[in-house]
Amino acid sequence: MGYVAAGYSFAFGGLALYALSIWWRGRRVGR
């Protein structure tokens, strides 16, 4: 089950981090 947890963590966590980076970059425009 460790591999499954790792796979889901990378998949969902990675995409969440990318979404967060878009939001963060948006906030930095003009600063």
Added chain:
Amino acid sequence: MIIKLSQRLLGPVTLALLALTFWLGLWVTPPDKVQGDLVRLLYVHPAIAWVALYVSFGTSVIASCLYLWKRTRSATMDRIGYCAMEVSAIFLALTLITGSIWGRPTWGVWWAWDARLTSTAILLVFALGYLALRRANDDPELRARRSAVFAIIAAINVPIDHFSVDWWHTLHQGATVFTENGNFLVHGSMLVTLFVSLFAFTLLFFWLLRARYRLEVKRDVFYVASLDEALAQRRREGVH
């Protein structure tokens, strides 16, 4: 009206479907007879690969073609091509990572120089190369034209990646959802979860693309405004 409503619903529906994929994949579907619990990774990996290879890379290439065609050339097409490629790079990296995590207990290795794996890795290098090319030139038109041509050349690798499992003897399995006659090889809750995940990650791509596109527009507007401000400043200083 319908477009506005669908734009407003895109985020909540995507999140709901992703949560459904998570729940179905980890709790509802049974373990596989051969793979056991490892089959749960296959509700995530193929959907991410589908978006990486076909949906996002495809969107970028179509937008690039439309940019190069004079009648449809616009900054919008350039931005879509760029933003979709950035999303594709993320999905390609996650395809390789999730595939590797599944491959280690199944094949006994994290990585193999297999045709499917290698061609996917090459596609990721192309996507990163495209993103590097975007930063290599400040002239917007030249940058847009060069990156559009690069995206189209890189797309040659997509059919190679797709058919690699048929053209070569690969460790990666071939088509496992449909038979050659079009019948399903996967059934019940496993099949439902597979389709829910494909739909959820496809919607996620469009949601991310929309957010990324808005960021790009915001950056362009700021760039033009700051350029105007700099020119006005120079004029005030008496430089013509």
